[in-house]
Amino acid sequence: MRNTLDVIKERRSIRKFKPEQIKEEELQAIVESGLYAPSAINKQSWNFTVIQNQEILAELNEATKNVARNLDNEALKRIGENEKYNCFYYAPTVILVSGKDEERSKVMDCSAATQNMLIAAESLNIGSCWVELVSLAFMGPQAKELRAKLNLPEGYTPLHCVLLGYKDMEGKTAPRKENAVQYIR
Numbered sequence: 001m002r003n004t005l006d007v008i009k010e011r012r013s014i015r016k017f018k019p020e021q022i023k024e025e026e027l028q029a030i031v032e033s034g035l036y037a038p039s040a041i042n043k044q045s046w047n048f049t050v051i052q053n054q055e056i057l058a059e060l061n062e063a064t065k066n067v068a069r070n071l072d073n074e075a076l077k078r079i080g081e082n083e084k085y086n087c088f089y090y091a092p093t094v095i096l097v098s099g100k101d102e103e104r105s106k107v108m109d110c111s112a113a114t115q116n117m118l119i120a121a122e123s124l125n126i127g128s129c130w131v132e133l134v135s136l137a138f139m140g141p142q143a144k145e146l147r148a149k150l151n152l153p154e155g156y157t158p159l160h161c162v163l164l165g166y167k168d169m170e171g172k173t174a175p176r177k178e179n180a181v182q183y184i185r
């Protein structure tokens with residue numbers, strides 16, 4: 001069993017996955033770790049949609065890129081126009097994380113849950129990546145249709161997703177920025 005501090009330092013975003021699906025007990029452990037995250041006033045203002053259907057993921061990817069290519073942002077435009085780009089990197093499992101619209105703390109609550117899931121995945125040696133880009137799909141013309149397909153609960157909006165799968169690449173650690181911490185003692 002790896003120690004938590006090592007797992008935190010060794011986690012890296014994985015963008016190449018083996019096609020094999022992760023085990024159900026691994027998925028359940030990761031989802032549960034998200035549900036056990038802290039949340040402001042214990043509101044637990046998150047909702048998770050576990051997607052393991054590649055057809056739906058392909059549709060979501062296209063909807064995301066359709067919005068991206070029409071934005072006034074060169075980097076996103078390039079992503080949207082890149083036929084080869086898949087915002088899920090063909091991960092076999094994607095957990096869409098939606099926040100409860102009326103809760104002020106939704107982004108923080110969902111982010112805490114997301115980080116828990118990334119760390120839990122790494123502790124099981126499962127590759128993961130936090131992907132915000134997918135939120136674009138729910139701002140575009142296909143939003144209503146996608147919401148219905150995914151059975152998203154009323155009053156929740158997707159903020160980002162977590163990709164999961166067995167790693168087919170080594171993660172690389174970027175150097176940490178200096179001067180990011182001040183100690184007042």
Ligand SMILES: Cc1cc2nc3c(=O)[nH]c(=O)nc-3n(C[C@H](O)[C@H](O)[C@H](O)COP(=O)(O)O)c2cc1C
Pocket residue numbers: 011012013014015129130131132133134160171172173174
């Ligand atoms: C809020 C947030 C949004 C992100 N969105 C994306 C994304 O849309 N696509 C992607 O490939 N990576 C995304 N990432 C992953 C970052 O690119 C990655 O965490 C960063 O480059 C540091 O690398 P590391 O995770 O390996 O430490 C996101 C990360 C965070 C925290």
